[in-house]
Amino acid sequence: MSALLEVEGLTKRFGGLTAVKHVSFALEPGEITGILGPNGAGKTTLFNLLTGFMRPDRGAIAFDGAPLIGVAPHRIVNRGLARTFQLTRPFIGMTVVENVIVGCLAPRVRAEGHTEVRARDMLDRVGLGSKADLMVDALSYGDLRRLEIARELVTRPKLLLLDEPFAGLGTSEIEPLAALIRELHKSEGLTILIIEHRLREFMQLVRRVIAMDFGEIIATGTPNEIVRHPRVVEAYIGRGGDDLEARLGVATEVVRGTA
Amino acid sequence: MLDILIYGAVISAVYALLAVGFTLIFGVARILNLAHGAFYALGAYCVYTLTANLHVPLVVAAIIAVLLVALFGIAMERVLVRPLRRLPPLAVLMMTLAVGLMVEQILLLIFGSEARNVPSLVESSFNFGGVLLSGQRLLAFFCSVAILGGLWLFMQHTRLGAAILAVSQDPEGARYMGIPSDRIFSIVMGLSAAIAAAAGVLVAPFQSVIPGMGLLPLVKAFAIVIVGGLGSIPGSIVGALLLGYTETIVAFKASIEWSQIVSVAAVLIVLIIRPAGFFGKRAAF
Amino acid sequence: MLAWGSLSKTDVIAAIAVIALLAVAPLVGSRYIVGIMTVALCYAIWATSWDFMSGLTGRENFGHALFIGTGAYTAGFLNVSFGLSPCWGFPAAAIVAVLFSLVIGIPTLRLRGPYFALAMLSGAVVMQKLSIIFSETTGGQDGLNGLSPMLRSQVSAYYFTLAALVVTVIVLKFIALSPWGTILRAIRGDEATCQAAGINVNFYKISALMISAAFAGFGGALYANYQLQVGPDLFDVALSINIIIMVYVGGMGSIYGAVGGALLLIGLTEGLRSFSEYRLWVYTLILILILFFIPNGVIAPAWVRLREWIKGRGALFTRRASA
Numbered sequence: 086m087s088a089l090l091e092v093e094g095l096t097k098r099f100g101g102l103t104a105v106k107h108v109s110f111a112l113e114p115g116e117i118t119g120i121l122g123p124n125g126a127g128k129t130t131l132f133n134l135l136t137g138f139m140r141p142d143r144g145a146i147a148f149d150g151a152p153l154i155g156v157a158p159h160r161i162v163n164r165g166l167a168r169t170f171q172l173t174r175p176f177i178g179m180t181v182v183e184n185v186i187v188g189c190l191a192p193r194v195r196a197e198g199h200t201e202v203r204a205r206d207m208l209d210r211v212g213l214g215s216k217a218d219l220m221v222d223a224l225s226y227g228d229l230r231r232l233e234i235a236r237e238l239v240t241r242p243k244l245l246l247l248d249e250p251f252a253g254l255g256t257s258e259i260e261p262l263a264a265l266i267r268e269l270h271k272s273e274g275l276t277i278l279i280i281e282h283r284l285r286e287f288m289q290l291v292r293r294v295i296a297m298d299f300g301e302i303i304a305t306g307t308p309n310e311i312v313r314h315p316r317v318v319e320a321y322i323g324r325g326g327d328d329l330e331a332r333l334g335v336a337t338e339v340v341r342g343t344a
Numbered sequence: 345m346l347d348i349l350i351y352g353a354v355i356s357a358v359y360a361l362l363a364v365g366f367t368l369i370f371g372v373a374r375i376l377n378l379a380h381g382a383f384y385a386l387g388a389y390c391v392y393t394l395t396a397n398l399h400v401p402l403v404v405a406a407i408i409a410v411l412l413v414a415l416f417g418i419a420m421e422r423v424l425v426r427p428l429r430r431l432p433p434l435a436v437l438m439m440t441l442a443v444g445l446m447v448e449q450i451l452l453l454i455f456g457s458e459a460r461n462v463p464s465l466v467e468s469s470f471n472f473g474g475v476l477l478s479g480q481r482l483l484a485f486f487c488s489v490a491i492l493g494g495l496w497l498f499m500q501h502t503r504l505g506a507a508i509l510a511v512s513q514d515p516e517g518a519r520y521m522g523i524p525s526d527r528i529f530s531i532v533m534g535l536s537a538a539i540a541a542a543a544g545v546l547v548a549p550f551q552s553v554i555p556g557m558g559l560l561p562l563v564k565a566f567a568i569v570i571v572g573g574l575g576s577i578p579g580s581i582v583g584a585l586l587l588g589y590t591e592t593i594v595a596f597k598a599s600i601e602w603s604q605i606v607s608v609a610a611v612l613i614v615l616i617i618r619p620a621g622f623f624g625k626r627a628a629f
Numbered sequence: 630m631l632a633w634g635s636l637s638k639t640d641v642i643a644a645i646a647v648i649a650l651l652a653v654a655p656l657v658g659s660r661y662i663v664g665i666m667t668v669a670l671c672y673a674i675w676a677t678s679w680d681f682m683s684g685l686t687g688r689e690n691f692g693h694a695l696f697i698g699t700g701a702y703t704a705g706f707l708n709v710s711f712g713l714s715p716c717w718g719f720p721a722a723a724i725v726a727v728l729f730s731l732v733i734g735i736p737t738l739r740l741r742g743p744y745f746a747l748a749m750l751s752g753a754v755v756m757q758k759l760s761i762i763f764s765e766t767t768g769g770q771d772g773l774n775g776l777s778p779m780l781r782s783q784v785s786a787y788y789f790t791l792a793a794l795v796v797t798v799i800v801l802k803f804i805a806l807s808p809w810g811t812i813l814r815a816i817r818g819d820e821a822t823c824q825a826a827g828i829n830v831n832f833y834k835i836s837a838l839m840i841s842a843a844f845a846g847f848g849g850a851l852y853a854n855y856q857l858q859v860g861p862d863l864f865d866v867a868l869s870i871n872i873i874i875m876v877y878v879g880g881m882g883s884i885y886g887a888v889g890g891a892l893l894l895i896g897l898t899e900g901l902r903s904f905s906e907y908r909l910w911v912y913t914l915i916l917i918l919i920l921f922f923i924p925n926g927v928i929a930p931a932w933v934r935l936r937e938w939i940k941g942r943g944a945l946f947t948r949r950a951s952a
Contacts, residue, residue: 138821162827170825176818179811187815190808191827200808233822240827376743424921434689435924438877441870442917449910563750563866570747605758612751615744616736 087150089114089244089276090135090166095144097130097300104130105141106300112244117270117277119287121311122297123320128280129171131297132248136168137161149243163193167242171249171280173229175221181232182208182217188236207235211265227258231265238273247279251286263290288312296320347475348592354481356588357488358543362561363568363580364492365539371575372512373529374433379420379440380540380565381558382447386413387541388548388557389451392460402465410541417537418530425533426526444558451555462548484546491542492581495535508532512575567611573620586610636806639936639943644798644885651791655784663787667855669895670790674797674848676875676887681801682841683873684882685810686834687817689742692749693845693872695733695756696726698864700846702760705773705859715779718850726846727839734838738831750866757864772860779854790851794888797844802884804840813837814882878919880929889928 088111097105105127112118120128133139135146137158146153148166156164176184185204189195197203208217211231216224224232230250237245250266251259263286270277281287287294287308294311296304298320304311311317366380390409394400400408420443428435466479499505508528510518515525543561551557568587572579587607594603651670655663675697683689703725704718733752740748760767768774780786804810812833815823823830853859862868871894879890897915901908919927 136825138824157829158824159827159829162825167827168825170822174819174822176815176822178818179814183811184815184818186808186811187823187828188826190812192829193827236822236826424917428921428924431924434877434881435920438874439917439920441874442913442920446910446913446917449913453906453910559866563754566743567747567751570744574743601758601762605755605762608751608754608758612748612755615740615748615751619739619741619744 088112089149090278091145091147092135093145093147095131095134095141095146097127097134097139097141104300105134108144108297108300108302110295110302110305112276112278114243114276115274116293117291118279119291119294119308120278120280120297121282121287121294121317123282125299126282126297126320127300128282128297129248130300132168132246132280135246136166159191162240162242163191165193165241165243166246167237167240167244168246169230169233169237169248169250171252173226173233175224175229175232177221180218180220181213181224184221184232185236185239188239191240194239194241203239204235207239208232210238210269211235212261225258227254227262230254230262234265234269238269242275244276244278247277249280249282251281251283259286266290346473348589348596350472350475350477351596352589352592354477354485355592356585357485358547359564359568359588360492360581360584361488361539361543361546362565363572363584364495364577365536365543366565367569367572367575367577367580368539369533369536370569371577372508372532373515375425375440375533376433376437376566377440377533377536378437378562379444379447380536381560381562382444383413383417383537383540383558384544384561385451385553385555385558386416386447387544388462388551388553389455389460389544390541391545391548392455392462392553395463396460402463406542406545409545410538413541413544414534414538418534421530421533426529444562448555448558455555457554459552459554462553464549478550480546480549484550487542487546491539495539496577504531564607567608571611571614636802637936637940639939643932643936648791648795652788655787660783663783665895665899667783667787667790668852669892670787670794671848671852671855672872672875672895673888673891674790674794674851675845676872676879676891677794677797677801677884678841678844678848679872680876680879680881680884680887681805681844682837684876684884684887685805685813685817686837688834689746689873690749690838690841690869691746691866691873692733692751692753692869693841694864694866694868695729695749695753696842696845697849697852697868698753698756698760698859698861699729699842700726700849701853701859701863702767702773702849703846704850704853705776708776708853709773715777715854718779718854719847722846722850723843724846726842726849730838730842731835734835738834750869753864753869754866757861760861760864767861770861772858774858776853776857776859778857786855790855793847793851797848798885798888801840801844805884809833874916878916878927880926883926883929885932886926886929889932890926893928 090112092111093109095105095108096103108131120131122128130139134141135153137153137156137160141154148161148164151164153161153166176187182201182204185207186200189197189200189203205214205217208214211234213228213231213235216228221229221232234247234250247266250262254262266277266279267290269275279287279291291308294306294308295302296311296314296317298316303316303320304314306314362380362384366377369375369377387409390412391405394405394408395402424439424443425436428439464478464480466483468479470477470479470482499509507518507523508531510521510523511525511528518528519525564587568583569580571586572581572583587610590610591603591607594606651666654666658666675693679690679693700722703722704715707713707718707721708715733749737745737748761769764770778786780789805813812823812828815826815828816830816833820830849863852863875890875894876887877890878894879888880886898908898912901911904911
């Protein structure tokens, strides 16, 4: 069974800084995987490289067997690779349902027609059904995240990249969003790759974690393995230990192995 | 060759003055001030009125003119621009545009469309290795450089200058630190207007002082600032040199009309190659 | 920013009423008035075509006169220099304007905001200067003169222009209300998000510019055929700026607001004639007042409110009738 996404030796430099260094990994269909790393580890750059918003200096990306480098972002989406952004920027001046309708107009799914019906359906699925006719600037941060997921889902992706979906959310909004992601993973049969720098959400959501630091992969494994991995702990503690718990989102006892 | 060097320097210096004023108010307050050309024209007309009608000595008239236009700029910012700041940036842009049009109309009404004569401060001409340069042009060059130098010193070495730099980087953050951002916006507008007026005062003796004199300098300042990168003072100076010398070279080698086309085409080409200008940061809208 | 994305019966009825009013004008107005209104209708076409591109996508084009002048000169050349029937000028004007839009639009695709505005402005200025320099071909400052008119009477020229405007508004509003228009408004919202939704943003940006150019060029040909002369002032910065002001006053993004803005402002300049030399000053003063107190535009927001009021009253009426 060939992998859905294969990344080989991906490298990206910005002037003197190497943001992504020889990154290689593969995603099997149906997996839900996390990319963990402190700020500046190169995670978002990796997403930008995978989705065509940036070109790598070296390396190869194959999605569904076809090479992805040099393909324009919108075409990548139309091949079935969708992504959300860390800083959600919806289509302001339009309603919530119109925002999702735009996704229905992507060439990949446009022929299905019934754009408004499909859009409203998807909004119901993500829990925004009642807010469909509001203007987007009325939505909360958490709702905007759901909106973005809805917009990407209507393009019927095979692989969904979520860039820090929980960033900036209050505790009451995180669990519902995580539950939504879990449910969508099951029902849509999606392959999902999530970036986060807080471990708590990963523990419950992902099967496998790829840990990055300074642009390189430093470890892969299950969430339990990763949280005890010496290089990972060092990457977080080495940054200044007093907010270790906040950084990892996990009780210090778990990290220290005393839980 | 020498003539191109010298004339280019004079033109570039005045362009730099105009461009820096324009980029200053953008860099600090994110305002694309389309009334900038009006400030330039008002500077020239103030000097004219003071010297011709009120018989004020030229140097005094120059200073008064610059101060008056600075006040006008501050008034425009307080009364017409500040209330619109919470609206999309286009609203402020259109308002400054309308003010510029208004000023032109008022000048037309008061002074008519005939070119006005402003006396030169320096009557004589100077010879630089065979190149004849009018004293006024030379004065314009040195004053422009002096004003720009003074501005740089002001920004680097005074508390107000530091405050202005702080506000240009982060108006909200500056407010938290106790810097009155709103007042800084007004002050910078006054400063920008003063610089534009100074340019108008300096060139008035050798440019035609007509009500519409501000349009072309506005377009050029706009172009220079964008090519140099919005909000970047060094970028504006580089852009001014680029535009000034391009125009001078083409004017000498071909004709004045071609120099205008080439400079505009150069702007277009730079934009295509470097979408954010040479040193550009973020766009206004 | 108000959402303009729907068309109701009230809108259609109002549109028909406005068209009817405009159609009646030549019967009640003097030759002079009809002439002014013909020019106003040309401005309305230019303003509508500007709004379609810049009002919807949010990329403000400060050089719309490029397409107007190009269309006008194309029509002029075919008419005067090649002696062709004026009918050929119209499609030719649109086609040439579209070609120019490709030449300047493709290299400037990645420009944003003021950078795009300046690039388009530069394009118009270059063409203006070129038309003055190559005076042997273009007639320089005097331009091309002595076009042979397509329609003999002033009144039929007026109706032809009115018909062109109606077609323009219908076509552009139709596109604006379609999924195409939704995508254009999404581009205004955020381009990166649009790309991430699978949309080919560059295609929609360039096609919007092309459509805008086609109608502007057509309008330029109309103007040339009315004035029977073409000059470099049709490339002027002032023309581009005036059109932007008209759309802004009418309500950006609404398409029909631009028509109202054009008619309003031309009507204003005419109506202020009694102020003689103070005319333009009063005009800019009124402009400042509008920009200050009614920054969302006059026509479109007013119509939206009026329409709600009408609907409210209409509902009352039908309720009473059925009671």
